[in-house]
Amino acid sequence: MTTGFFGDIPTIRYEGPDTDNAFAYRHYDPDAVVLGKRLEDHLRFAVAYWHSFAWEGGDPFGGRTFERPWYPQDDMKMAKLKADVAFEMFALLGQPFFCFHDADVRPEGATFAESRARLEEITDYFGQKMEDTGTGLLWGTANLFSNRRFMSGAATNPDPEVYAYAAATVKSCLDATQKLGGQNYVLWGGREGYETLLNTDLRRERDQFGRFLAMVCDYADKIGFTGAILIEPKPQEPTKHQYDYDVATVHGMLQEFGLEDRVKVNIEQGHAILAGHSFEHELALAASLGIFGSIDMNRNDYQSGWDTDQFPNNVPEVALAYYEVLRAGGFTTGGTNFDAKLRRQSLDPEDLILAHVGGMDTCAAGLKAAARMLEDGKLEAARAARYAGWNGTDVLSCDLETLAARVEAQGLDPQPRSGRQERLENLVNRYL
Ligand code: XUL
Numbered sequence: 001m002t003t004g005f006f007g008d009i010p011t012i013r014y015e016g017p018d019t020d021n022a023f024a025y026r027h028y029d030p031d032a033v034v035l036g037k038r039l040e041d042h043l044r045f046a047v048a049y050w051h052s053f054a055w056e057g058g059d060p061f062g063g064r065t066f067e068r069p070w071y072p073q074d075d076m077k078m079a080k081l082k083a084d085v086a087f088e089m090f091a092l093l094g095q096p097f098f099c100f101h102d103a104d105v106r107p108e109g110a111t112f113a114e115s116r117a118r119l120e121e122i123t124d125y126f127g128q129k130m131e132d133t134g135t136g137l138l139w140g141t142a143n144l145f146s147n148r149r150f151m152s153g154a155a156t157n158p159d160p161e162v163y164a165y166a167a168a169t170v171k172s173c174l175d176a177t178q179k180l181g182g183q184n185y186v187l188w189g190g191r192e193g194y195e196t197l198l199n200t201d202l203r204r205e206r207d208q209f210g211r212f213l214a215m216v217c218d219y220a221d222k223i224g225f226t227g228a229i230l231i232e233p234k235p236q237e238p239t240k241h242q243y244d245y246d247v248a249t250v251h252g253m254l255q256e257f258g259l260e261d262r263v264k265v266n267i268e269q270g271h272a273i274l275a276g277h278s279f280e281h282e283l284a285l286a287a288s289l290g291i292f293g294s295i296d297m298n299r300n301d302y303q304s305g306w307d308t309d310q311f312p313n314n315v316p317e318v319a320l321a322y323y324e325v326l327r328a329g330g331f332t333t334g335g336t337n338f339d340a341k342l343r344r345q346s347l348d349p350e351d352l353i354l355a356h357v358g359g360m361d362t363c364a365a366g367l368k369a370a371a372r373m374l375e376d377g378k379l380e381a382a383r384a385a386r387y388a389g390w391n392g393t394d395v396l397s398c399d400l401e402t403l404a405a406r407v408e409a410q411g412l413d414p415q416p417r418s419g420r421q422e423r424l425e426n427l428v429n430r431y432l
């Protein structure tokens with residue numbers, strides 16, 4: 001028996017690019033083999049529980065626009081109805097994974113102990129449904145930013161009791177993630193940052209953050225959590241300045257705290273744009289630093305300058321992102337989480353389904369284009385050719401004086417060569 005929430009919306013299947021059926025995949029054929037791997041195993045799609053089921057359609061100028069049978073989200077009966085509907089959607093879409101925060105899945109209790117017990121109850125409820133449907137958990141995480149107790153941060157809060165409360169919260173969420181076989185655990189520094197430097201001790205807050213992260217890793221090791229621990233960089237919003245600004249900043253912090261081999265990153269498209277980078281820049285940098293983990297796939301509205309978390313719909317952009325993912329060897333524990341929400345006028349259950357259908361198709365088309373770029377090899381050959389001069393040279397092991405002497409002795413007069421950017425851009429367009 002189903003909840004009936006999705007009415008007579010059929011299970012979404014692959015029908016190919018020519019179908020006229022809105023409720024079908026045009027590009028996402030989970031079983032199609034690309035570069036020796038099934039598309040489903042490449043993309044590893046996940047639904048973000050918070051945007052799809054907990055967010056009520058509010059914005060800074062107005063409240064809830066959606067009507068859902070599990071509102072108000074204040075008791076466990078509603079939490080279970082929400083879970084029933086969520087798993088119905090995973091099944092309709094054929095989504096292999098989902099992701100959640102504690103706050104998305106259970107109402108907060110009157111005490112911490114009650115909140116924890118409720119999380120455990122819903123964890124068991126999820127566990128049964130995951131077994132029945134074959135859905136996996138891509139990652140779990142803690143919401144350390146919505147409740148007013150976290151208004152000045154969690155690990156970086158000036159109040160040690162909040163730090164302790166955040167630690168207890170992360171422990172309960174790691175336990176839940178472990179119990180559900182989660183493949184990663186994500187820490188997004190929701191309010192780890194500052195609103196004004198005038199009241200902020202940067203050194204102290206940074207040390208708190210480092211200690212907190214080390215504690216999380218130690219506990220993950222202790223309980224035998226074999227998934228990856230991921231930090232999700234974001235430069236600002238909600239705070240004016242977030243400490244996990246971008247991939248480079250996070251890598252610096254990890255090195256500072258000796259955790260660069262233990263912690264990786266979950267990179268979100270919109271956060272990359274807010275930081276003044278492209279998504280592919282953040283992906284390529286993380287891969288080059290050995291900390292690439294997973295992605296949150298959405299898009300920002302390029303006019304708003306805000307993290308609008310829209311479903312992806314731009315194949316060329318997505319293709320460049322997956323090109324970096326494939327160059328990095330593809331996902332291991334990571335995957336493609338749709339940290340994307342409907343627009344607040346998209347009221348209907350079918351909007352929720354079609355948003356995911358479009359997002360998945362965009363990603364599938366992008367990944368296939370990226371695979372063609374890689375398979376053809378022209379882009380990588382051009383990159384290799386650009387650096388060919390370095391093959392067999394000892395320049396990197398010389399000192400300043402040796403090189404100075406060599407330049408004069410050999411009369412070196414290096415001639416500039418074209419970077420051939422337009423040629424490469426034209427080449428990319430051929431695969432799309
Ligand atoms: C916020 C954001 C979060 C994280 C998980 O911008 O992206 O939803 O993905 O806390």
Ligand code: CO
Pocket residue numbers: 232268296339
């Ligand atoms: Co995100």
